[in-house]
Amino acid sequence: MPIVRRLSLLPVIMLLFTLGCTEKSVEQVKEKPHVRGIIKDFEEERGQVLIENKEDGGVESGPIWISLSKNAELIIEGQTVTVSLDETLVGRSAEVWINGVIAQSYPPQTKAVKMVIH
Structure with a gap:
C-alpha cells in the first residue's frame, strides 16, 4: 500500500508545480x-x-523581430486593442514582454505576451 499512497500524491505535486509555473509567467x-x-x-x-532594441541606459543591443503570441495583450496609446500589428506602427x-523563447536567427525572433506601443 505505500506505493499506492505515493502514487496518489503525484497528481497533487504536479498541480502545485504547474501553479508555480503559472504564477511566474504572470510575475x-x-x-x-x-x-x-x-x-x-x-x-x-x-x-x-x-524593433531596434535599446537596453537600460540607451545602449543598442541590435534589432529583433517580434510577433504576437496567440493570447498577447496589445496596448496602443493606453488602450487595449484587438487589431493585429501593421505598418502604421513603424x-x-x-515595450515588449516575451515568453522567454528567442529563435537563434539574425535578427533574432520571438513572440510577445504583452506589447505596449507609444
Whole structure:
C-alpha cells in the first residue's frame, strides 16, 4: 500500500508545480520589458515588427523581430486593442514582454505576451 499512497500524491505535486509555473509567467509580465525601442520595419507576411532594441541606459543591443503570441495583450496609446500589428506602427516606440523563447536567427525572433506601443 505505500506505493499506492505515493502514487496518489503525484497528481497533487504536479498541480502545485504547474501553479508555480503559472504564477511566474504572470510575475514576468509585471517586470520591466524585455525589449524596448523604436519599431523600424513591418513584415506583413509574418505579422512581425522589427524593433531596434535599446537596453537600460540607451545602449543598442541590435534589432529583433517580434510577433504576437496567440493570447498577447496589445496596448496602443493606453488602450487595449484587438487589431493585429501593421505598418502604421513603424517609427513608434514599443515595450515588449516575451515568453522567454528567442529563435537563434539574425535578427533574432520571438513572440510577445504583452506589447505596449507609444
